[in-house]
Amino acid sequence: ALTVRFLTRRFIGEYGDMEFIYSHNLTVDGREILFHIWDVPNSQEQAEDGSSEEKRIQWADSFVLVYSICDRASFNILPLKIQFIKAAKEGQSQEKVPIVIVGNKRDLHHQRVVSSEEGRLLALSLDCGFYEVS
Numbered sequence: 822a823l824t825v826r827f828l829t830r831r832f833i834g835e836y837g838d839m840e841f842i843y844s845h846n847l848t849v850d851g852r853e854i855l856f857h858i859w860d861v862p863n864s865q866e867q868a869e870d871g872s873s874e875e876k877r878i879q880w881a882d883s884f885v886l887v888y889s890i891c892d893r894a895s896f897n898i899l900p901l902k903i904q905f906i907k908a909a910k911e912g913q914s915q916e917k918v919p920i921v922i923v924g925n926k927r928d929l930h931h932q933r934v935v936s937s938e939e940g941r942l943l944a945l946s947l948d949c950g951f952y953e954v955s
Contacts, residue, residue, distance in 0.1 A: 823887055823925060823954070824860045838862040878909045883919035888940075890924045890953065891932040896939070903947050921950035928955035 825833050828845050843858045859877055878884075884906055888895040903920055910918040924940045926932075937953055944951030 823885075823923065824858055828858075874905070875909060878906055883921075885921045885923055887923045887925050888935065889926050890935045890937075890940075891926050891929050893934045896924075896935045896943075899943060900947065903949065917948070919950075920947070921952065922947075924951075924953040926955060927953045 822833050824843060828843055841860045843860065845856045847854050847856060859880060861877060886899055886902060888899060899922060906920060907918060922940060922944045924935065940953065941951050
């Protein structure tokens with residue numbers, strides 16, 4: 822849903838567990854940038870073998886990992902995912918791979934089970950960016 826919102830500026834309430842690759846041009850600081858976004862729902866990723874996930878990691882230049890502030894399990898898998906990404910990407914070069922952790926559904930604060938502080942501390946401990954959005 823965040824990807825569709827970024828691309829179209831529209832909110833979609835229902836979003837399925839399907840994998841999509843999107844392309845989008847955007848001008849940033851006067852430069853035209855072409856985004857290719859490989860949007861993979863976590864439930865699908867867990868059912869696949871590690872070679873599919875490795876393929877996605879090698880394909881990407883940066884990563885945005887999204888969890889629901891209302892779903893502890895979606896938060897708890899982040900450290901393992903980030904370690905996997907860093908081992909695959911940073912093991913090949915000396916460059917730091919850009920990773921941002923995003924806590925989603927901030928508007929559902931009454932259902933929150935993961936605090937903002939937990940998200941910030943995780944991002945800090947894993948050297949990632951951090952945002953909360955709704």
